[in-house]
Amino acid sequence: MRLDVVTIFPEYLEPLNVSLVGKARARGQLDVRVHDLRDWTHDRHNTVDDTPYGGGPGMVMKPEPWGEALDQIIESGDDGDGAAKLPTLVVPTPSGRQFTQALAVELAERPWLVFAPARYEGIDRRVIDEYAERLDVYEVSIGDYVLAGGEAAVLVITEAVARLLPGVLGNAESHRDDSFAPGAMADLLEGPVYTKPPEWRGRGIPEVLLSGHHGKVARWRRDEAFRRTSRNRPDLIERCDPAALDKHDRKLLAELGWEEGPVSEPKGAPLSKGLRRRDRGLESDMPLRGAGDRATKPVDRGPERPEASEHDQGPRFGRPGGAVEE
Ligand SMILES: C[S@@+](CC[C@H](N)C(=O)[O-])C[C@H]1O[C@@H](n2cnc3c(N)ncnc32)[C@H](O)[C@@H]1O
Numbered sequence: 211m212r213l214d215v216v217t218i219f220p221e222y223l224e225p226l227n228v229s230l231v232g233k234a235r236a237r238g239q240l241d242v243r244v245h246d247l248r249d250w251t252h253d254r255h256n257t258v259d260d261t262p263y264g265g266g267p268g269m270v271m272k273p274e275p276w277g278e279a280l281d282q283i284i285e286s287g288d289d290g291d292g293a294a295k296l297p298t299l300v301v302p303t304p305s306g307r308q309f310t311q312a313l314a315v316e317l318a319e320r321p322w323l324v325f326a327p328a329r330y331e332g333i334d335r336r337v338i339d340e341y342a343e344r345l346d347v348y349e350v351s352i353g354d355y356v357l358a359g360g361e362a363a364v365l366v367i368t369e370a371v372a373r374l375l376p377g378v379l380g381n382a383e384s385h386r387d388d389s390f391a392p393g394a395m396a397d398l399l400e401g402p403v404y405t406k407p408p409e410w411r412g413r414g415i416p417e418v419l420l421s422g423h424h425g426k427v428a429r430w431r432r433d434e435a436f437r438r439t440s441r442n443r444p445d446l447i448e449r450c451d452p453a454a455l456d457k458h459d460r461k462l463l464a465e466l467g468w469e470e471g472p473v474s475e476p477k478g479a480p481l482s483k484g485l486r487r488r489d490r491g492l493e494s495d496m497p498l499r500g501a502g503d504r505a506t507k508p509v510d511r512g513p514e515r516p517e518a519s520e521h522d523q524g525p526r527f528g529r530p531g532g533a534v535e536e
Contacts, residue, residue, distance in 0.1 A: 211375055212241040212322040214297065215364055216279045218258055218329055220244045222361035231369060234378045242368075250278040259330050268331040276326065276337045283324055284345075297322040299347045301338055302363035304356050306349030309367060311390035313350065317367070318374040320346075325367070327360025387431075394432075394454075397446045401434025433462055440466045450485050 215223055223244045226232065234240040248256040259269035280299070288294035298320045307313070317323060326333065341347055352363045373379050385391060389399040404415040418430045436459065439446050447463070452470050455463070469488045 211239070211318075211320070211372075212243070212297075213368060214243045214245060214283050214322075214324045215327065215361075216245045216247050216276070216283070216325070217327050217359075217361055217364075218247050219359065219361055220246050222359075223364065225365055226368060230378060231372045234372055234375065237377075239375055239378055240372060245279060245283070247275050247279055250275040250282070262331060270331050271328055271333040273334040273337045273340075276333055277340065280324065280326070280337075280341060287322065295322060296345055297324040299324050299326060299341050299345045300364075300367065301326045301328075301333070301347060301349045302352065302360035302367070303328070303332060303349050304351050304354070306351040309350045309352045309363075309370070311370070311388070312392060312396070313348075314367070314370040315374060315392055317348070318371045323371070325360075325364045327364050329359040395435070397439070397449045398432075398435040399439045399443060399446070401431055401438050429458065432459070436462055437466065440468070444487065447485050452483060452485060 217223065223242075226242050226244070227235070231240060231242070235242055247258055251257055258271055258275050260272050262268065262270045284297065287297060298317070300317070300323050302325070326337075338347060338349065350363070350367065352366050357363065374385060379385060386393065387395060387400065389395060390397075404419060408415055408420070416430065418426050421427065436447070440463070447468060452460075463485065467488050468485045470483065471486050472483060
């Protein structure tokens with residue numbers, strides 16, 4: 211995959227030389243080219259911004275340098291064989307569509323991405339409109355907050371996309387079980403993970419992980435994914451397709467305080483069937499510590515443990531070798 215980034219802060223993209231992305235570059239799996247937008251300015255001060263039409267605070271990035279930069283990069287895809295390759299243009303902006311794992315998967319299928327991270331109040335709109343006539347353009351937001359510039363968003367998007375490319379992760383399977391991974395995990399967060407030693411500071415690990423029983427381990431992982439998602443991202447549970455749940459999932463979700471029923475949709479849209487909290491009132495009273503879990507009797511995970519946050523799970527799991535400790 212080829213990635214071009216046009217920026218007024220090329221040094222901001224230095225992290226693309228390290229870790230997973232750096233290694234993918236070194237192996238030739240990623241061809242990353244970082245360009246300084248000011249190379250396409252023609253005045254003494256290398257000006258890339260100007261005051262906004264209509265007035266108001268802040269500056270807007272001028273269209274001319276962006277146009278020249280993008281034209282030249284696009285032309286570089288024409289290797290003279292008559293079939294010019296065209297990049298996909300990715301424009302980070304808080305007003306874009308939400309960056310999700312599904313979108314990362316979509317972008318990972320593209321052979322060539324060109325990123326246009328802005329500074330100031332953004333890029334003159336005509337640039338995006340101009341290239342949208344020739345290229346696929348994705349305006350992408352990495353979250354509901356405003357950064358000073360789009361470079362950090364480029365780093366985020368690049369890392370999420372690069373790890374999906376064939377051969378980039380040591381174990382090709384590993385991203386299939388990740389939170390949000392398309393398929394069984396699409397609307398779920400991954401549960402807790404453990405490694406050696408089997409006991410650390412008096413804390414054991416869940417017994418089932420030592421059982422060697424693949425079916426039980428898979429079941430436990432799925433249960434933990436539902437518990438964590440219910441606690442931290444109930445909006446994802448609401449999106450779950452009830453038809454994709456098995457009997458055990460339904461039982462667990464009922465214990466966590468969920469029931470099937472019509473879910474709220476954006477205004478005007480018809481109600482669709484999904485999952486909703488049975489105990490909405492209770493939830494709003496106790497938003498931080500797993501209201502869903504708390505409202506139910508303990509489920510099958512060894513002895514009762516406090517309805518813990520991610521960080522205060524006590525040592526009440528099974529110890530290696532058998533007995534479960536209270
Ligand atoms: C100060 S912001 C401009 C914000 C813009 N005035 C607005 O309110 O939508 C400058 C640049 O940072 C980048 N940026 C800021 N927040 C972002 C976000 N949440 N996702 C992606 N890019 C972001 C974009 O490239 C944006 O043009």
